[in-house]
Amino acid sequence: MRKVTDAERRDRIGLRHALATPASGVETAVRAVTCLHATEASSVYLSAYARSRADRESISDALFSKRTVVRQLAMRRTVFAFPVDLLAAARGSASARVVRQLTARLAKDAELAGIDDGPAWVAERCAEALQAIREEPGTAAQLRARVPALNTRIAAEGRPAVLAPVGSRVLSVLASNGSVVRGDNAGRWQVSRPVWTAIEQWLDEDPGVLDEREGYRELVRRWLWSFGPGTEDDLVWWLGATKTAVRRALDDAGATPALLEDGAPAWLHPDDVEEVRLDQDWAALLPTLDPTTMGWHRRDFYLGDHGPHLFDGAGNAGPTAWWNGRIVGTWTQQPDGTVDVVPIEPLSLAAAAALEEEAANLTAWFDGEVVATGYVPPLVRGRVSRGGGASGR
Template identity: 55%
Template sequence: MLLIPDDQRRTRLARRHRLAAPAGSVVEATRAMTCLHATEPASVHLAAFARCRASVAEIDQALYEDRSVVKQLAMRRTVFAFPRELLPAVWGSAAARVAVQQRKRLAGDVEKAGITRDGPRWVEETTAAVLAALHEQGPMTTTELRAALPALEARIVVSPGKTYGGEFPIAPRVLTTLAASGSIVRGDNDGGWKTSRPRWTVATDWVDVGPPLTEAAGYAALVTSWLRTFGPGTETDLTWWLGATKSAVRRALAEVEAVEVRLAQGTGWVLPDDLDDEEPVDPWAALLPALDPTTMGWKERAFYLGDHAERLFDANGNGGPTAWWDGRIVGGWTQREDGSVVVVPAEPLDATAMRALDAEAESLTEWLGGDVVKSIYQSPLARAAG
């Protein structure tokens, strides 16, 4: 069995994630990563800048004018920005799985809240009403939909007594269910690049990409793309990243004829045409945002994270802003009140590494132009640095 050592995995990461050499466009950078995380609206822009040095206007153009990159709720009930052509695969597999889960939970919660005795029927009628309103009146924000449809004004109590529980409005839950199903998408944004106020839009009005693929074809397409971006990766990595079952992952690996390879710890998988080594790259530096797809691409992260997990990830496994040197996470970064970016090392770094990271900080500071990005996923390391 072919051995792919950790240094080769880091070289692959450098080249394929467009961190050692920039991509030529926003959509090229997105395709290189399979998708960009979009849980926080600013993360798409920061991740794209790190890989292609695009301006905010160029990134917005890709998202809202060209629509070559589209935001979609998918794996692990997380919002991602996908290259448009990958949407049918996502809709038929990872997003469909989330949609079924969300519809069932919503039906149960509205029954528990006393809103209805027939949860499934309420969900069916309410989601149909939202779609009808969007068809008739065009794209609307959540606030506008709530004003148009009184059923969306309801509130429900979820997980009482839990730290994450409380009383929540029903509208986001309904829209999440529809978004996961691929019926609606986040259209243009009624706010700045750091805010999330999407105008919900009927998916077929926003992009014309055809119907969803079958579940098997969808997972095969996603696994192919993931292996091209992140391979070699383990079955555990893929199962976690896709939010899927092991059986679904194993079927997809068989479908794409993935090849098993040895890793420094255990075994992983690559595509059958991806067995050759990548040529070495020069040392490189990068500052990546919270939940960046490189940081979050694997579940088993030792080959690039080392022993920094507790300082750079929160208790739920969410990675904060990270500083990279030559294929490894070596720290984080934060911003001062004036918007300037500051590198926070997690280990001793030599002068060459610090100069390169400081240069990245200067470049990012200039690009931000005084804007301060306040991520809720700030790492413990950065929080301690103030």
């Protein structure tokens, strides 16, 4: 059984994730990491830029004009931006699991609010909202104005003492089952104000839904190419799935067993078992919740002991600075949009120079705009506002 060293795994990040050599376009950049995190609207743009050097117009074109990249609620109840041909797999597997969870919780809260048949009530609200969206796409506020039942107030999820309109939760159910998508954005590029649109209207036709087993097989196959070698625990975490589902998917995908440097059992894509080497230096500045930062459950080989400086208590990572496959710091913006690299550890002259060049390029790409993030790394918390600007150098 082949052992894959930590050094090789870091080389694989540079090659597979299009960070050492840029991808040929936005769609290729997305495929390089299977899909992009889209919890924050700006992260899609910044992750795509980091891998392709695409300008904002090209990224918006992929999202809203060509519609080759589509946002979908999927693994771990997180919004991702998927290549359009991967939607059927996600909808049938990871998204389907989320649908069941969201529907059950919403039905339970409805019954606690005095509604007799929670599941039937949820089905009715979803049908009403979907019909309204098919008649005319709209933002959440617009849909609530057109569908009064979406204003029904029940206990907010996880906060039984707080009553909130049910509309957002109904839209989450529809988004996870894939019948509606986040279509056009009514906000600026770095702010998410989705215009909810029926999937068949957004893509001209419904991309379909694979059955659960086939869906997980395809997601695991793509993940192994992007992130392999990885462990069973890595995949259970990334997919938000059960060990049973992951083990079956690994078998269905024909995954090849391997060993990590510490002897832990792992898996490689069946067509990617040869040693990978990268004979060049590379630097990258990645955004909040970037797929490379968040791709594994076991992160020591690229994160070291820097986790407490970059991750919050819920396991969410802020912006990161990379050198040759390792996280070596974070980055912030000044009020004028200038990007500053904030190291966690001493940097070599080559690393410092390369990261400063990346910062200059990203500053030019921002063109004076400052991006807010809800995930400020502990390393710079207190000197960086939630609005993205640093309060002091």
